[in-house]
Amino acid sequence: MNCPEFRRVLDLYVDGELSPEAAAAASVHGSECVSCKRTEQELRRLRLIVKDAVIELHPPSGLAGKIQQAISPSRSRVNIAAIAAAVLLFLSTAAMSGMPAVRASLANRMEQVAFHLDQPRTLVLEGEIVCRECELFLQYGSPVERDVKGHHGGLKTSEGKIWDFMESRASEPLIHDESLIRKRVRVNAKLYRRAGCLEVISYQILQST
């Protein structure tokens, strides 16, 4: 092995990635060439210095506990979730069958419960890009004035809710690219339930419909 060959495989050599035969050849060259040996030693020292600088970092004391807690939901958390689910189920059933005045009241309470439980959080939603105004027209006959600003994309999820996208560079195509209308997408976003709004982080087009 000569000097250029040695230096070409130097990373592999110090990282233990060479075959035994090649490592032996590199070792022989290192013992014969002072310049290459010094370069090898410097590289080994660089690796050690990097390791020493980083290895000393330790996680904050509460982190392990937080992870343990997250994978071991406590009884109280389970109960709260179960109770909340039961309350929502009851309220939604009652809302569907109650008198109009009661229905409005219950609907408000449902929203209050939902708001109370909901924290803005990042999640993944799948749905269809629809034009918000056109959907309102189709569903309710609301007037459409698309000539004002064209289509306005929103995300329609399986339960029929249409989520607005917060205007940003990430969401711009979803809102304004008309070729995406009726496409299925998977959106990674922060959800603001109270505002019915998604802050898009990234998205993926799934298929055309």
Add this chain to the structure above:
Amino acid sequence: MAVKRLQARRRRFQEVALPHLNALYRTAWQLVGEDAAPDLVQESYLRAWKYFDTFDAGTNCRAWLFRILRNVWITNWQKVRLELPLTEVEIEQIEPYYDWEDEFLREELTAEVKGALSELPEDYRMAILLADVEEFSYRDIAHIMDCPIGTVMSRINRGRKMLARLLRSGGEYPAGPKRKFARKPETEKS
């Protein structure tokens, strides 16, 4: 029955996954900084827990966790990629192999090394951390970083050269390779 299965799953996760907390944390620290590192690690563990049933017990759990960490990191990182130009260094000339021959590496370089590491493009930084600190094989690094082994070799080699130059120059990026902003980080070829 289901409760017992869940308990056994949790016990196994605690035995095989949680011992790698320190390693994940120090890498996360280098990738996203001290403030965001706990969140990145916690989110990685939650994702690992979610998909723990897909983990093959005969394989390397540490590498599996690091792969998840990288995926979570990329998800977070993509969020800011749209807002901030990414620093990517393009090596515009074929460089010789390691060319230092003077002993420039002093002791007590911890702070400088951390600073220099933070100057490296993310992919180079991660490849170096995985090789030098965590001592993964190139094959494992390729799996974690989802790239060919040749790309791993290239990232480690270029990253180390840059690191050495940064340390030599006391943190100032020296003349030589031209620095260039680019949107896509995958500019090097294996």
